[in-house]
Amino acid sequence: MPTNTEHGFxxxxxxxxxxxxxxxxxxxxxxxxxxxNYYGGEQRTAQINGEARTALDIMAMEIAQAGARRxxxxxxxxxxxxxxxxxxxxxxxxxxxxxxxxxxVDAGGLNPETxxxxxxxxxxxxxxxxxxxxxxxxxRFYSMPYITGIVPPAGLLPNSSVSVTALxxxxxxxxxxxxxxxxxxxxxxxxxxxxxxxxxxxxSENPAEPFIRNVxxxxxxxxxxxxxxxxxxxxxxxxxxxxxxxxxxxxxxxxIQARMGAPSVAAAxxxxxxxxxxxxxxxxxxxxxxxxxxxxx
Numbered sequence: 259m260p261t262n263t264e265h266g267f268x269x270x271x272x273x274x275x276x277x278x279x280x281x282x283x284x285x286x287x288x289x290x291x292x293x294x295n296y297y298g299g300e301q302r303t304a305q306i307n308g309e310a311r312t313a314l315d316i317m318a319m320e321i322a323q324a325g326a327r328r329x330x331x332x333x334x335x336x337x338x339x340x341x342x343x344x345x346x347x348x349x350x351x352x353x354x355x356x357x358x359x360x361x362x363v364d365a366g367g368l369n370p371e372t373x374x375x376x377x378x379x380x381x382x383x384x385x386x387x388x389x390x391x392x393x394x395x396x397x398r399f400y401s402m403p404y405i406t407g408i409v410p411p412a413g414l415l416p417n418s419s420v421s422v423t424a425l426x427x428x429x430x431x432x433x434x435x436x437x438x439x440x441x442x443x444x445x446x447x448x449x450x451x452x453x454x455x456x457x458x459x460x461x462s463e464n465p466a467e468p469f470i471r472n473v474x475x476x477x478x479x480x481x482x483x484x485x486x487x488x489x490x491x492x493x494x495x496x497x498x499x500x501x502x503x504x505x506x507x508x509x510x511x512x513x514i515q516a517r518m519g520a521p522s523v524a525a526a527x528x529x530x531x532x533x534x535x536x537x538x539x540x541x542x543x544x545x546x547x548x549x550x551x552x553x554x555x
Contacts (some may be wrong), residue, residue, distance in 0.1 A: 310499045310514050313451075313470045318518045318551060320440055321493055324427040325407020325522035327437065327543075330354040334363075334395040335381070344376055347387055352378050354435035355399060356359045356458065358544050364393060365398035404428065405526035406545045408482065408490035409553045416488040421478035425493065426553040427523065428458065428546070439549055442469065444479050451479075451497065456552070463552045474498040489527040492519045 285400045289336045332355075336348040355361070369389060377384035377490040383397075424443040431438050436457040443466065445452050451468035456462075476498035482490045496515040532538050 274526050291488055295394075307499060307501070307512050307514070310470055310497055310512075311364055313518055314495060314497070314514060317416075317442065317495060318516060319497065320429075320431055321408070321427060321518040321520055322427045323522070324520040325404040326396075326429040326431075327401035327403060327522075327527055328354070328430055328435075328436065329401050330399040331499075332397050334391050334397065337393050338387060338391050340390040342386065342388060344384055344386050346377075346379070346382045346384050348382050349397060350381075352381055352383055355493075356437065356543070356546065358546075360541060361385075361388065361397050361399045363389070363397050365396050367396070384433045402529070402540065402542050403522040403526040404545065405487070405489050405523060405530055406543050406549070407523040407526070407547075408493060408520055409549065410482065410484065410488060410490050414484055414490070416484055419481055419483045421481045423477075423479050424555065425480040425482075426549075427520075428549055437546070438447065439463070439552055441466065441552070442480070444473065444475075446475050449473055449475070449500070456548075458546050458548050460548075470497060470499070472500045474500050476513075485527050487527040489523050489529050489530075490520070491527065492517055492525045494518075498541060511512070545548055 280436040281487060287455040328402050331354070332349045332351050334347060335350050338345070338347050355375060357375055359375045359378055361373055361383070363373055368425065371387070371389050373385040373387055375383050375385045392488055407427055407429050409428075411420060411422055413545040414420050424441060426439070428437055428439040430436070431440075436459060438455055438457055440455045443452050443462075444450075445466075445468075448468070449472060450468050451470040451473050452466035454464050455462045476496075478494070481496070483492045483494070485491050494515065497512065499512050499514060500509045501512065526542055528541050529538075530542060533540060
């Protein structure tokens with residue numbers, strides 16, 4: 259006799275189906291997690307490499323200005339009497355002037371005089387001003403570049419190169435009238451490049467701060483190239499940056515490298531050569547005392 263009994267899945271069939279679904283879900287989850295990790299790794303790689311390239315652009319901008327200075331103008335702000343001995347002269351502004359600079363007093367006037375400054379204060383300059391001047395007399399500094407704008411390491415010969423872990427240079431990088439000293443250095447303990455920047459008018463060097471992280475200890479970092487006069491006119495910067503995936507099981511590195519020139523230092527070198535060969539008298543400024551002290555290894 260027929261019946262209307264309905265048959266469903268047995269317990270065994272349900273267990274088998276559930277097991278198959280679990281296996282499928284586990285596979286899908288594995289693929290998803292792998293994709294997320296890969297995407298995260300790619301994003302992190304792009305971020306790290308982008309930061310390194312941005313930092314390299316900043317370095318290129320600064321190195322291109324190494325050794326550079328600009329012209330400065332000011333005026334006498336109080337009458338002064340001529341003297342054969344050194345005296346302080348009040349000026350409208352002393353910003354940008356450095357001890358050792360040769361300035362022209364009454365520039366473009368009927369009685370110009372060249373004076374080498376021995377000291378610079380707030381609103382004053384010091385030197386031997388032999389001619390009496392009235393308030394408002396123009397004083398102008400015609401800038402000459404620093405031949406040591408990229409500080410050459412001891413023992414660097416002309417027309418040669420050397421690889422170092424610290425790069426020191428100085429110049430007029432920003433439109434505030436100051437000459438800045440910059441130092442980049444590889445910090446092996448923390449796998450990073452550090453950077454310090456200090457105006458030369460400051461008594462002590464500013465502490466270094468992290469600039470580029472995840473830099474591997476793969477030399478060379480900075481390669482300096484000298485010309486006929488021994489001036490460092492270009493620098494090659496090479497950085498090997500490590501990229502780490504989020505699952506910490508795969509790593510990769512990217513090598514970023516560029517060679518950068520210092521036109522102002524090259525110009526100073528040409529002036530030095532002309533002075534020696536043709537007897538011209540265009541004195542180059544001496545290396546500032548702070549640079550000499552701060553660049554000691």
